[in-house]
Amino acid sequence: MTISTLSTREKIISAAAALFYGEGIRSTSVDAISAKAGITKRTLYYHFNSKDELVEAYLLSRDQPTLDLYKRWFEKTPGSVDKKIEGIFREFGLAAQSPKWKGCGFLRTSAELAGTPGHPAIQAGAAHKKKFEAWLRDILADGGIDAPDDAARKILVLLDGAASVMLVHRDATYVDAAGAVAATLASKAR
Amino acid sequence: MTISTLSTREKIISAAAALFYGEGIRSTSVDAISAKAGITKRTLYYHFNSKDELVEAYLLSRDQPTLDLYKRWFEKTPGSVDKKIEGIFREFGLAAQSPKWKGCGFLRTSAELAGTPGHPAIQAGAAHKKKFEAWLRDILADGGIDAPDDAARKILVLLDGAASVMLVHRDATYVDAAGAVAATLASKAR
DNA sequence: GTCTATAAGCCGATAGAC
DNA sequence: GTCTATCGGCTTATAGAC
Numbered sequence: 001m002t003i004s005t006l007s008t009r010e011k012i013i014s015a016a017a018a019l020f021y022g023e024g025i026r027s028t029s030v031d032a033i034s035a036k037a038g039i040t041k042r043t044l045y046y047h048f049n050s051k052d053e054l055v056e057a058y059l060l061s062r063d064q065p066t067l068d069l070y071k072r073w074f075e076k077t078p079g080s081v082d083k084k085i086e087g088i089f090r091e092f093g094l095a096a097q098s099p100k101w102k103g104c105g106f107l108r109t110s111a112e113l114a115g116t117p118g119h120p121a122i123q124a125g126a127a128h129k130k131k132f133e134a135w136l137r138d139i140l141a142d143g144g145i146d147a148p149d150d151a152a153r154k155i156l157v158l159l160d161g162a163a164s165v166m167l168v169h170r171d172a173t174y175v176d177a178a179g180a181v182a183a184t185l186a187s188k189a190r
Numbered sequence: 191m192t193i194s195t196l197s198t199r200e201k202i203i204s205a206a207a208a209l210f211y212g213e214g215i216r217s218t219s220v221d222a223i224s225a226k227a228g229i230t231k232r233t234l235y236y237h238f239n240s241k242d243e244l245v246e247a248y249l250l251s252r253d254q255p256t257l258d259l260y261k262r263w264f265e266k267t268p269g270s271v272d273k274k275i276e277g278i279f280r281e282f283g284l285a286a287q288s289p290k291w292k293g294c295g296f297l298r299t300s301a302e303l304a305g306t307p308g309h310p311a312i313q314a315g316a317a318h319k320k321k322f323e324a325w326l327r328d329i330l331a332d333g334g335i336d337a338p339d340d341a342a343r344k345i346l347v348l349l350d351g352a353a354s355v356m357l358v359h360r361d362a363t364y365v366d367a368a369g370a371v372a373a374t375l376a377s378k379a380r
Numbered sequence: 381g382t383c384t385a386t387a388a389g390c391c392g393a394t395a396g397a398c
Numbered sequence: 399g400t401c402t403a404t405c406g407g408c409t410t411a412t413a414g415a416c
Contacts, residue, residue: 008381008382022305023305024216024302024303024304024305026214026216026217026302027216027305029408029409029410030409030410030411031408031409031410039382039383040382040383040384041410041411042381042382042383042384042385042411042412042413043381043382043383045410045411045412046381046382047381050410050411051410051411099307102304102305103301103304106358107301107354107357107358108301108302108304110357110358111293111297111298111301111302111354111357112214112216112298112301112302113214114214114292114293114298114357115212115213115214115217115292117289122358125358126358126359129355129358129359130359150367153363153364153367154367154368154370154371156351156355156364157348157351157352157355157364157367157368157371158347158348158351158371159351160351160354160355161346161347161348161349161350161351161352161354161368162347162351163354164297164300164301164350164351164353164354165319165346165347165350167297167300167301167304168296168297168300168312168315168316168319169316169319169320173343174343174346174347177340177343177344177347178344178347178351180344181344181347181348181371181375185371198399198400219390219391219392220391220392220393221390221391221392229400229401230400230401230402231392231393232393232394232395232399232400232401232402232403233399233400233401235392235393235394236399236400237399240392240393241392241393381416382415382416383414383415383416384413384414384415384416385412385413385414385415386411386412386413387410387411387412387413388409388410388411388412389408389409389410390407390408390409390410391406391407391408391409392405392406392407392408393404393405393406394403394404394405395402395403395404395405396401396402396403397400397401397402397403398399398400398401398402
């Protein structure tokens with residue numbers, strides 16, 4: 001998105017990401033993706049062997065941008081680590097109130113593809129969540145929190161739980177409640 | 191399932207529930223449901239006006255049985271409320287390790303249908319989650335826990351987070367970690 | 381590398397008989 | 399209330415020209 005001239009492959013992934021996230025995997029046809037990308041279906045199948053491969057590419061393309069977004073939310077909140085962790089939940093709750101927000105793409109894709117356990121996109125989702133958890137652990141360790149591995153794991157569950165409940169109720173007070181628990185987990189004195 | 195003679199409508203819902211849960215909503219065809227129910231597609235459309243109506247009926251049929259299951263898990267664990275709450279997570283983690291387990295049907299359906307916000311099945315899922323949260327609150331209030339509304343809400347997020355992460359990693363230690371946090375929330379001294 | 385055209389089959393839903 | 403038969407459209411993926 002930074003450079004106006006995208007390669008054909010990048011245009012395809014960008015179109016696929018928008019549709020897969022907005023409408024779901026099975027609800028999105030290869031026809032719709034190629035139309036949005038401004039190319040033909042045959043060209044799409046020149047760059048990707050199957051729709052499944054395209055789903056995997058979609059999640060791989062969202063890995064780093066998603067990590068960067070949470071990193072920004074963490075850094076923009078002033079104060080100690082627990083306040084910064086709570087800030088992540090606050091920012092997330094605000095973003096998730098928008099009608100454009102349709103849940104965590106990694107969790108939603110894993111949920112939709114749960115019937116086919118070996119799917120490469122599920123592995124891509126798992127890899128992203130592991131990276132996110134490792135980033136949380138590093139943050140907590142830098143802040144001098146005891147047992148950062150354990151705390152990171154618990155905060156990850158709270159964040160993914162907040163995203164899941166938010167998709168059902170569209171009520172940000174659940175996110176705030178989760179953030180309050182996460183803040184106590186990210187404070188040294190407990 | 192308790193009586194061997196199911197009505198046609200019940201046979202359809204039972205078949206639909208098994209396929210929707212096992213394979214997902216969009217991946218399940220009306221053809222497959224009628225075949226599994228042992229009736230023709232025309233008969234299915236005599237009892238239900240659309241596939242969407244059938245998806246809603248699937249979640250409505252799982253509401254009470256799901257509440258009963260968690261109630262049993264709570265009651266079978268001895269000790270104080272916090273131990274009983276932790277017992278729910280332990281039992282859930284054990285059940286979720288089975289390959290047959292494919293996540294929380296309510297959350298997975300909400301995730302797959304996130305592209306169509308007004309869908310009746312999403313409302314059915316939200317109603318179920320509200321009932322579950324109310325049951326948690328009553329349990330905590332009976333156990334003498336302070337601010338049971340707040341605690342119930344936080345434990346709900348932890349349980350749904352555990353279900354979501356479990357679907358990605360298939361690692362029950364995440365569920366145990368969530369259960370430990372829930373137990374502290376369900377103890378009077380905190 | 382991108383195009384037009386189409387294969388081969390599955391989709392949800394319906395008509396009309398009994 | 400259940401059946402057989404089928405509609406019209408959409409699905410992923412491919413063949414062959416340029």
